[in-house]
Amino acid sequence: MGAVGGLPLALTLVGRYLWSHFYKDQPYRLSAALSTLQSIEELLRLTQPASASHTAMPAEAPLSSLQAVINMSDQHVAKQAQDTLRALSIFPSKPNSFPEEAALAVAHTPVETLDTLADAGLLEGSGAGRYTLHQTIADYARLQRTDTLVEERMVSFFTLFLATHATDYNALERETDNILAAFQIAYERKMSEQLLRGVVTFALYLEVRGHYSIAETQLVRARQAALDAADQAGLAFTLLHLGRIAERRGVLNQAEQLYSEGLTVARQSQLRTTLVDLLANLSEVVLNLGEYGRAEQYAQEGLDLARELGDQQRMCVLLKSLAEVIDCHGQFERGDELYREGLALAREIDDREMMCLYLQNIGAKASKRGKHEQAMPYYQEGLSLARQMRHRQR
Template sequence: MVDQPGVQNDLVGAVGGTVVQAGSIQHVALSTTPAAGSQLVDPPRQLPLAVRDFTGRLDHLQALDALLPAGDDKHAEAVVISAVDGAAGIGKTALTVHWAHRVQHRFPGGTLYTNMRGYGPGMPMPPLDALDGFLRALGVPAESIPVEAEARAALYRSVLTGRQVLIVLDNVNSADQVRPLLPAAPGCMVVVTSRHSLTGLVVIESAHRLTLDLLTEPEALELVTRIIGSARIAAERDVIDELIRLCARLPLALRIAASRVAAHPRHTVAEVVADLADEDSRLDTLSRDGDERAAVRAVFDWSYQRLPADQARMFRRVGLHPGPDLSEHAAAVLADVDPSKARQLLDRLADAHLVEPVGAGRYRLHDLLRAYAADQARRQDSPAIRDVAVLSLLTWYAHTAHICHARAFPGFYRLALRIESPARPQSITSRPQALDWLENEEASLIAAVNLSDQKRLHQHVIHLAESARFLTWLGAWDRQLAAFEMGVSASRRCGDRVAEAWLQTLHGEALRYRRCDDALAALTQACAIARELGDHFLLAAALNALGLVFHEQKRFEEAMRHFLQALPLSHGIDSGRQEAVLEYNLSRACTALGRHREAVDHAERSVTLRRRSGDTVGEIATLCELARAWQGQRNHPKTIALCRDAIALSPRIRSLGSILADLFDTLAVSLHHTGETSEAVSRWREALAIYEDCGRPGRATQVRERLDQVTSA
């Protein structure tokens, strides 16, 4: 056989026992069975030791099983490639090796394994070296292995022809590192593990992608129990959940922490949890002395150190974000890049499993990666750089929340902004867009309040705390209370009396659902500050909130007295919204006192004011109150009609909270009275679900009792 014109690269072909290279003929005196170019040797079984206490991953194991070549027909399928990807320490190797041990009997030609060192100490393994090892394992003498990469790969493919071999390529850093190691003939299966998504293998080589996530809570508990032992788990069950949480359900971290307990009988789980509780030292706690592969920080380092500079910088900035997840726009603010560039960088980090996409344009890090990213920011970026990034983020949150409140709740009073405009503002132009932003950023806004408070950015705390008003519609009372408390403290520290009066009022309104006595104290103080300032609106708002507390305590006459005192102060202020609120609350008090005709008058005036100001949420709430006033007069058809009118408006509004539940409850009462029991039960059940979800246990109990009475009759 001689050189053929037009054939690229060094290798022309490999036939029988002859390897033909450009410019030379190299004879390899080998047997042609079971494949050309290899000697008869025992099938290689190169898998490393399987993890003894492997836990969970049943769905992933089944997915791999489903890819196995069918039956004994070597030509039944083409080469099957599975790309197992996931973050550092997620258990990719453990899963793959465990599965390969289970199924290697299905591959009579042997099992090949190599660690490609894509991430780890030292340089990644060149495909040429991996081919050398595989060819030797398959019976090719060292002197017969070509030097050139393409010749070596061609011989490898030739040797595998006709064999059924399982090939495990572990810890790969790119598709290019894998491609020379892929067989060409059917009957073989290749499993690749990587911290990168290896999209190229999926697109070009039709690999089946299998992504590993953190362990589930039950899987994490099972893993820890297997390592520590069920007796010790039972003895300290109260702290096991915290151990799992602090390890972020990351298998490597769980193994290290649990092994510390198992290896030292005198160590309690509580002691290890105490060590892990310090976020600054948590990564160092999750290590085994002298073993880099059993150290969370080290395995994260191996991923981080391979990032290009711009991706590494973005990763560090994401570590400065205080919330559980972040948007691409928040990341853009932190990194001072355009949102499109931020999205590109975040997607690259997601491919490397250093961030996780959690929705359209949103990303998160698990707690250990977050701690690692923040640690890298401390190590590589100066305090001044970090402070500028965080200040930009908090300023952006405060401004955007202020704008979203204006779009979502037109006519609501808001404090005048007293902080500079953000360098990268986000455009919010519609109510649905504003509500989306507020709901998506709920947890991040509360985290931003906390971070601003830690940094003594008083005006940021004030404006971010004020934005927590929208949590009323989500029933997130506890988070709202904490934000308002920080806002009150910040306003006192900076001497902003207007902000103090307003935030005390908001705080008191929120407290009435939890601790009425504390609410009275807060609102009495708010009234005193408003009188001192001579601010009619703030005084009307505080008096209204005081009336609501008395209403909650069923002191309806006192409630009416406060509402009536506030009503003249509200005329012509705040687009008429405060006046509408007071008329609404007067209607509620009149209904509670049995003065239903007066209740109708107050509610109708409130509906008119709500419609005039475009307050559809308030209109729905007031229609419900108007329906109750007619219900009190036993006019159930009128009540039902008003409730249905309000419900018809509700699809246009989101975040109605318990208002919708009040509507369903009111409608159900009148439906029951008119004999429409089936729909009444259905509406009560809807109301019960919302009350429970919104944290209104008292109302939930009332509805549950009504349901029991009706369904047991």
Template sequence: MQHNTSKAQMHSPQASSRLHRLSSVPTRPLPIFDPAIPRQPGSPLIGRANDLELLKQHLWEDGNASLTTLNGLPGIGKTTLAITLAYDEEVLESFADGILWAGLGPSANIPSILSHWGRLLGLSLTEQSADYTSWTRALHAAIGSRRLLIIIDDAWTLEDVLPFKIGGPHCAHLVTTRFPAIAAHFAVNGPLTLPELNKEESMRLLRHLAPTVFRHDSHKESDLVQAVGGLPLALTLMGNYLRKQASHGDTQHIQNAIQSLSNTRQRLELSEAYDANLEPEPGAPKLRSLQSVIAITDRQLSSTARAALCALSILPPKPHSFSEETALTVADCDPATLDVLIDAGLLECSMSERYTLHQTISDYARAHLEESAPYARFIAYILDYVEQHEKDYELLEGESAVILGALDAAYEHQYWAELVKGVCAFAPFLLMRGSYALAHTHLQRAYQAANILQDRDGILNTLLQIGEIAYRLGEYTLAHSTYQQGIELARSWNNRRYLCAHLTGQGWLVWKRSDYSSAESYLREGLTIAQQDNYPEYLIEQLRVLGSIIASGGDYNRSEVYLQEALSLARTQGDREKVSRLYLSIGVTYAEQGQNEKAEHFLNEGLSLARQIVHCELTIIFLLNLGTLAYEQEHYELAETHLQEGLGLAQHFHLREWIGILLINIGEMKIKQGTYTQAEDFLVRGLKVAKEIGSPRIIASAHNLYGELYLHLDQVEQASAAYQHMLTTLPEGDHEMYILGQYGLARVAAARGDITEARRLGDICLASLVMSGHRKEAEVRTWLASLSMPSNPL
């Protein structure tokens, strides 16, 4: 390699001067490869190829006398990258006269480094002055027109860097520092910030260092990578430690070693000896660890800044972020203190005024946190924030990680009252986002806390939302028992607000299970309470659900009265979620009446609103209904797009009810397209899900479509059995599905040649459809008219 040749060609200054005297022709000074440059790393530089190329581009493109700065966290690998740069063949070729190295640190020995450079450049002792200005002037003259790269590593102050900004027009400088302010000061075109390794790069580094440890357990490897946030020093320390442990060959020994690294303090204190060329300063720790590397910076902080750093450690670490208001409240400090932490390279700030704390910095600071006051401030602030912004979904989204951190802190530190209030206020947002498991965990904690406090409102509220989760996940039996428990407790405690809420939930659930008489009973009692006691938030839901139930019975005019009243109230309250739900109910009602243009308007408006507030379940339901409306109008490509997107979302969030319905509706679309094998596959899958969750209406819908499929396949007896099964499965009171079943049997009769029975059943269906104004009216009327034709359609 070229750098080895350069070293071999180095001569002492005295030897160089003798050669000069012996030659009659001036000779170019021999290249310098500073022996202070640390040894090249023994391991390949993993995950830094792009960073190395970017650094080289800066050196080439910034022109003559360029100065590039490299900034990053302690342990991010700034020095390692600078060393690699010094040994790079393209760099050695470009800077043909050599490389000088100044390793500074918190207590830089500037005279020693300048003296060392003087000897390399051939300065006599008389030219080396105690006066920095004279000294640097002499070094500058000695460099002259030479093309040198000057690396100033680990700068801690601006003043330490200035003596080394020497050299002529053909020199370039690289300054590495953990302090953003120093990097920004010297970089004309902005500093280069060295990022953490990503997950893939981090895992490659661990596998390289400990190749036999993670062969059969990538999950633990991933956990370790996440625990240190892709910090190369931490990964290197862990990898070297695990490789040594693996040398024992005992599997249990290795597993114990991996397990020990899940402990924060163990990771911080994990250490190894410094490289021989990177010896610490006198009095500094002889072993390198995360603890010691971060402590060097920590010791430079004032007690106020140190206390603020420790307080901020209770906030979620990177990649999560937090606002300045959150930081100031939790740390109980002023903005100037945050600036100190930023300047120290411990706290990062983005252009959007969001702050981040790296995982290892957070671990270090948390280990030194001794007071509980930051937790109290954090929990109180977040509780107030959530209650103020309960319907500001975009704001809640931006702070969701911080809010969840506060709820965890409230649980761990037994702030029971705050936990109950915070969870009850934030859980509806989690349900909107489809985070059902996470919401359930927090609600169970809050339910326990409410029982400890004997907080009746808290108990009833958490039960209400636990029941809703069970319902959404298709766990109808659990949802029913949870709502019933809430109803009984609310009655015994005379809590009419939550009695109204639980009656609404139970009414909607039993309607979904096709118990229509019980559903109307629950809902009418809830509606009476909501009207008498003026609970507008529950009144809207009561009116919406009643409107939907009445529509399913075919009374569309009365349904519209309920739904429009509810919509007016929801708009008045500015509740986007409730408005979106009402658009859905109104759109579906119009679709059932065959008023497709109105249906599409409300469904598209609702979908747009559901996407805007990122309501996962509502988005799925809108896609289902728009897809169904599209294939009923033979717009199959659009229908496929909507239904497949809806199915993908439903499967992602494990919403079994909607998975079942979407599969069945896709099956119906395939029947209309004539792809019967595909249709049967979707119907089989949909019916299986419907039976798992115990939904009679979805089961009946699947059997109805089986009858349709068998008629198209001329399997008349199978079709008859399917329709009969549908009607026996269907609970009493489902008017729409009953008519569809009778229409199916009418077509079976026609297929058997029994035109009289076919017409009798068809006339009954038509009369019912005309009375309700159902969209199937035109289809049945056309079919009846065709019975007198030679060839009877299905």
């Protein structure tokens, strides 16, 4: 215990090391293992600084001891397991965890290798199908990692993960630290295409959960990547989402400027789907700035284009935008019709985000008219949906 500083992780590794010899081999192997540990102890006595004035182990000793035991355990496993450990060090360390499928894809290894590392105490389980690495083990392995393909596989895995889990917010929450780690790699290695694809997909989740600072950092990087690559579609996407962040923060003039820049890019490049999104958001911003005429113009243009494209989700968004403008003009009955049409469409396509918005707005309209009993069911349903989505803004 003294040789390893009494550290729990070190003791675990020593125990696993001895048990592997006792359980699998003859007694003479256990004796040899004990001799190995005694040699390590002698080595530590030579390398650790002594202190004449303090009987306690020096502050540097626990770390040195832990590193020595990690090295011993690492050398005890096969090269494939060693390579896997180094690959897994690309994930953020404990308390973060990562899924088994990500570990296998990034390390390019069979599942049995994970079992080997877990048996050696170098890899910890963290719930069903998940693993975690102690920070010191991760640091040790990271220093020895030389395979640059690991980084590419990390980015590729989470880019695909985002594409297939874009609306599964619970899954995105579990993997947030891993996704951000993949973004950092993509940014540092100038993997512009993957960074753009990933950030644009992840941005909506970050907005919904209120992680505006994180979203802004990633979107600014993605915008620069789009400029460097002359990617007009990527540029329009990032301007759209940066505008949304500014709007959420209440900086409406900045939001209008970003949306307008995006609108110009989308028109020039004939990015019709993105154009619809920008028109919808720009309508809402100028409405809040009191410019009802421009707001209606943007909303109507966007709705007409969404109908032309047959895009029900965007029709749903623009119906709400137009209904809000019409209400501001005092045409309440027509506004009610647009709200009902939009809510029915949101239910039909199971767009819970838009359902929340419609329920909130319809409830608010009823309350303003003094019809509180009529408003209550809308508020209650909207609140229930918002809680399910963990939507902070709603």
